[in-house]
Amino acid sequence: MYRIFALLSIFMVSTAYAQSSSEKHDVRILRDTWGVPHIFGKTDADVGFGLAYAQSEDNFVTVQETLMTTRGTMGMHTGQAGATTDFIIALLRVNEFVEEKYESDLSPELRVVLEAFAEGINFYGKKYPDQLLRDDLLPVTGKDIAAGFVFRAPFFVGLDRTIRELFGKERKREVSQKTAMAFDEPTAIAAAHDYISNGTEMGSNGTVLSPNRTADGSTMLLVNPHLAWEGPTTWYEVHLHSEEGWNMTGGLFPGSPIVTLGHNENLGWTHTVNAPDLADVYVLEMHPRKENKYRYGKKWLDLEQKSITLKVKMTEKMHMPVRRELFYSVHGPVMKTDHGVYAIRYAGYGDIRSSDQWYRMNKASNYEEFKSAMNMRAIHSFNTIYADKDGVIWGLYNAMLPNRTEGYDYGQYLPGDTPETMWDTYLPLEELPQLLNPANGFIQNNNSDPFIMTFGEENMRREDFSKTHGIETRITNRTLRALELFEADDSVTWEEFEEYKFDLYYSKQSTVAKALNTLVNAPTPSDPLLKEAMELARAWDMGTHEDNTSAALVISTINQAKGRGITGTPEENEKALLEQLAKTAATLKKAHGRLDIPWSTFNRVQKGSHDVGVGGGPDILHCVTPKYIEDGARSKGRHGDGYTAIVKWAEDGSLTSKSYHQYGTATMDESSPHYADQMELARTRTMKPIWFTEKDIQENLEREYTPYD
Numbered sequence: 001m002y003r004i005f006a007l008l009s010i011f012m013v014s015t016a017y018a019q020s021s022s023e024k025h026d027v028r029i030l031r032d033t034w035g036v037p038h039i040f041g042k043t044d045a046d047v048g049f050g051l052a053y054a055q056s057e058d059n060f061v062t063v064q065e066t067l068m069t070t071r072g073t074m075g076m077h078t079g080q081a082g083a084t085t086d087f088i089i090a091l092l093r094v095n096e097f098v099e100e101k102y103e104s105d106l107s108p109e110l111r112v113v114l115e116a117f118a119e120g121i122n123f124y125g126k127k128y129p130d131q132l133l134r135d136d137l138l139p140v141t142g143k144d145i146a147a148g149f150v151f152r153a154p155f156f157v158g159l160d161r162t163i164r165e166l167f168g169k170e171r172k173r174e175v176s177q178k179t180a181m182a183f184d185e186p187t188a189i190a191a192a193h194d195y196i197s198n199g200t201e202m203g204s205n206g207t208v209l210s211p212n213r214t215a216d217g218s219t220m221l222l223v224n225p226h227l228a229w230e231g232p233t234t235w236y237e238v239h240l241h242s243e244e245g246w247n248m249t250g251g252l253f254p255g256s257p258i259v260t261l262g263h264n265e266n267l268g269w270t271h272t273v274n275a276p277d278l279a280d281v282y283v284l285e286m287h288p289r290k291e292n293k294y295r296y297g298k299k300w301l302d303l304e305q306k307s308i309t310l311k312v313k314m315t316e317k318m319h320m321p322v323r324r325e326l327f328y329s330v331h332g333p334v335m336k337t338d339h340g341v342y343a344i345r346y347a348g349y350g351d352i353r354s355s356d357q358w359y360r361m362n363k364a365s366n367y368e369e370f371k372s373a374m375n376m377r378a379i380h381s382f383n384t385i386y387a388d389k390d391g392v393i394w395g396l397y398n399a400m401l402p403n404r405t406e407g408y409d410y411g412q413y414l415p416g417d418t419p420e421t422m423w424d425t426y427l428p429l430e431e432l433p434q435l436l437n438p439a440n441g442f443i444q445n446n447n448s449d450p451f452i453m454t455f456g457e458e459n460m461r462r463e464d465f466s467k468t469h470g471i472e473t474r475i476t477n478r479t480l481r482a483l484e485l486f487e488a489d490d491s492v493t494w495e496e497f498e499e500y501k502f503d504l505y506y507s508k509q510s511t512v513a514k515a516l517n518t519l520v521n522a523p524t525p526s527d528p529l530l531k532e533a534m535e536l537a538r539a540w541d542m543g544t545h546e547d548n549t550s551a552a553l554v555i556s557t558i559n560q561a562k563g564r565g566i567t568g569t570p571e572e573n574e575k576a577l578l579e580q581l582a583k584t585a586a587t588l589k590k591a592h593g594r595l596d597i598p599w600s601t602f603n604r605v606q607k608g609s610h611d612v613g614v615g616g617g618p619d620i621l622h623c624v625t626p627k628y629i630e631d632g633a634r635s636k637g638r639h640g641d642g643y644t645a646i647v648k649w650a651e652d653g654s655l656t657s658k659s660y661h662q663y664g665t666a667t668m669d670e671s672s673p674h675y676a677d678q679m680e681l682a683r684t685r686t687m688k689p690i691w692f693t694e695k696d697i698q699e700n701l702e703r704e705y706t707p708y709d
Contacts, residue, residue: 025049025116031703034688035665035674038239038697044109045116047242048257052120053707055236058666058674059254063121064133066232066255067140070094070147072310077133079313083322088163089151090308091326091333093350098147101352106146110356114142117257123707148255149355152233154346157278157381162344163335166281171339175283176412178405178420203227203640204272205446205478205501205621206385207486208393211651212441215491221387222501223261223270223645225251226623228638229662235643237661239692240362248362249657249690251643258358263647265655265692266365267388272445274383276399277470279346280423282331282416286341294341295417296330304328331416343416347400347426348380367392374398375429383445389649395443397433397450397471400426404468411470433460433471442486446478446621455487477619480507498646498658502685503621506542512619513542515558515565519577529595530578533585536595544599544617552602553595555617556635557584559626584632591633604629605637605683607663610676612683616641622685637662641682645690658687 026042027050037054041047056063068074068082072090075083089095102111118140125131125138132138154160165172203226211217227233232253239249240259250262261270287293292303306326311319327334331343353376360373367388374384377400386394402423404410414421433450435443438458445453449472451462465471484507485500486492492500506512520538525531533553540550558565561580565573588595588602600613603624614637616622626635645659660681666672681688691697 025119025707027706029054029705029707030694030697030701032691032697032700033702034677035672035702036237036239037665038691038694039241040694041242043112044242044244044246045112047240047246048113048116049120049123050707051238051240051257052117053124054238055254056121056124058672059236059668060124060128060131061133061668062232062234062254064137066148066253067121067137067144068134069232070151070255071144075310075312076319077313083310083312086310087308087324090310090324091335092151092154093333094147094151095143097350098143098150098352101350102143102146105351105353106356107359110359111142113257113359114145114355117145118142120707127707145255145257146352146355148253150352152253153348153351153354153380154279156273157346157348158275159279159344159346162279162281162346166335166337166342166344169338171413173281173412176409176414178407203447203476203478203619203623203625204270205444205482205623206270206272206383206395207444207482207501208385208387208395208442209486209492209497210387210393210437210441211391212439213486213490213492214441214497215493217651218494219387219389219391219393219649220492220494220497221263221268221270221385221645221647222497223250223263223268223643223647224501225261225271225642225644226625226640227642229640229642230638234667235661237643237659237665239690239697241694245365246363249692250645256355258355259362260358262645263655263657264362264365265389267367267370267386268647269361269370269384269386271382271384272447274381274397274399274445274447274450275470275472275474276381276397276401277410277468278348278381278400278402279344280331280402280410280421281413282329282343282345282421283413284329284334284341284343284416292327294329297417297419301330303334329416331422342413345422347402348378351378351380353378354380366390367394371429377426377429383450385443385445387647387649389653389655391649393437393441393443395435395445395450395453396429397445399432399469401432401469401471402426404466406466406468408468410468427469433465435459440490444479444482444486446476446482448475448479449473452479452483455483477506477510477512478621478623480509481505481621494648494656497648498687501621501644501646502616504544504615504617506544506620508542510619511564511566512555512558515561515573515577516540516542516554518565518570518573519554519557519581522574522578525578525582527582529585529589530582533581533595537581544603544615544620544622546598546600546613546615548599549596551599551617552597553581553584553588556588556602556626556628556632557581559618560584560628560632587632591630602634603637604634605662605679607667607676607679608670610679612679614683615685644687646687655692657690657692659690660687 025046027046028040030038039050072086121140205224207222209220235251248259250259284294293300310322329343332345357376357378364370384396403425435453536550562576565577616624623640624637625639627638647657664677665674
């Protein structure tokens with residue numbers, strides 16, 4: 001009876017709320033025939049409100065889970081795993097910094113959007129209370145939305161790996177001591193440098209062409225981020241249009257009111273994940289007798305200490321309070337373990353402005369305005385690949401690179417007792433690796449060495465940058481193929497630009513090619529099944545077309561081999577590859593009755609009851625990263641090409657763009673026609689039009705409505 005009364009009360013409140021808010025936001029939602037929401041509002045705040053409502057319609061579960069995560073209340077929803085995240089949220093002071101700096105550090109224009117977006121979530125939750133995961137979720141505030149940006153940022157600089165390492169059973173690294181000798185390469189990023197072509201979890205492709213390299217004198221942009229296909233970082237496509245000059249289409253994460261990458265009528269950009277060394281670990285020397293005192297210089301300082309209480313779900317109706325202590329040194333957050341006391345310092349700690357920078361990037365109308373937004377330096381990492389209707393192209397290795405003291409190996413842990421290892425300033429924007437308007441008209445970054453953004457002599461030189469920045473040296477297959485394709489074509493058509501995005505081959509210079517060479521030059525096994533497998537491997541053309549009959553065997557073998565067949569000695573590599581070849585061959589034979597199965601039989605994209613075979617593969621320009629299923633008999637795409645767009649500004653400035661999503665717009669509503677309707681586009685490697693003007697949208701309209709209908 002109480003539950004019925006509570007629901008009735010919520011319904012009455014929601015009805016009254018809808019009636020009282022009916023004049024507050026002047027906003028229309030136009031859904032095109034692919035279900036993509038085009039949000040038209042009088043003001044930016046109106047657009048923020050409408051965007052929150054549309055997102056909630058399509059993916060309210062993920063929006064809510066994102067809110068619970070950033071609030072530090074996920075433990076009440078998922079139990080111990082969520083409580084671990086809650087602890088990290090508290091340790092990094094995410095909400096503490098937002099509370100402290102929200103009014104002072106974020107522009108009034110952005111705060112209005114954040115608060116209207118929060119209001120849109122509240123409105124939807126009150127209108128549909130049966131969809132709420134927790135009764136205490138509402139009200140959402142603008143600070144909740146800002147906190148989402150603050151929480152995500154450090155994990156894109158690898159802080160999650162650092163924290164997991166410190167919570168291990170033993171110390172993983174030495175403590176560096178200063179030396180007059182320069183280190184060849186900081187070991188902190190060794191794992192990032194040891195980039196095996198099909199092992200990355202965070203990738204992306206970005207390419208721009210100036211009129212110097214296109215057949216018709218147009219400017220072209222590829223927006224092709226690669227992140228997980230499920231969860232809080234799955235891409236959501238949207239178009240935002242207000243009468244205050246906000247006219248942006250592109251991709252964003254659930255719970256975000258700002259487009260992260262895409263284009264407006266004048267310019268566009270994409271991001272790719274980079275891997276500089278942006279986090280340091282300090283080993284603290286603790287006082288032998290006095291608790292929570294540590295040496296810093298000639299003084300013993302007190303650790304700052306605060307207590308928190310985490311709530312951990314035990315049953316649906318019972319939560320266990322768990323008390324934890326948090327500690328901080330002058331360096332940053334502190335972790336006490338059985339093998340030492342460590343402090344972490346990472347680029348951008350305490351900065352809450354990234355949403356403001358993306359908002360300004362959204363509203364920029366030319367290169368100078370866009371560069372001014374980038375100069376905020378509030379987005380702490382990500383390469384930025386830019387193009388505009390004036391023919392300007394720019395590739396920026398965007399990162400807050402710390403100005404560190406030379407002589408230490410920042411890949412090891414650092415002594416925490418000396419101010420010499422501390423840093424609090426960063427390399428200026430103008431001094432970052434970058435390339436503006438190269439004469440050859442081509443810039444790319446596909447998660448690779450930033451000193452090969454183009455071909456020829458116009459790249460910046462690695463030797464001009466301090467090794468203390470830990471700038472990666474990795475070279476992906478996607479970079480190799482982009483360089484090969486575009487260097488060979490100095491007059492690229494729009495059709496070719498799309499074709500190159502869907503390239504299906506490994507380069508002969510790739511790590512896959514190196515592993516394949518080791519495998520096929522190994523002695524031919526005497527076992528009949530392995531002999532057949534070796535013949536298939538030797539026949540592989542390094543392609544990933546749907547009908548390729550060697551790809552399943554070879555890619556699965558290399559992808560699952562220890563060290564993927566390239567990181568050990570020649571003998572170790574050969575042994576690992578042959579052992580995995582035997583396992584893969586046995587698996588395929590048992591499951592399919594043959595080894596030469598078509599790649600599309602093995603390489604699947606699945607969503608609910610939808611299941612299609614596709615081309616492409618791990619670290620291919622048409623990227624589909626596998627999760628092995630059915631005991632390795634097939635793979636399911638879990639990462640790679642998500643929201644993808646190609647953009648063209650003709651010589652006269654007119655705009656054309658296309659896009660697709662690996663699933664569809666409503667990825668959490670299996671009853672929606674847009675739950676997985678774009679999977680066929682992924683299968684056929686085709687793209688749908690982006691309708692950017694209201695005239696085009698109206699001509700391809702599925703539904704027009706307001707949140708108040």
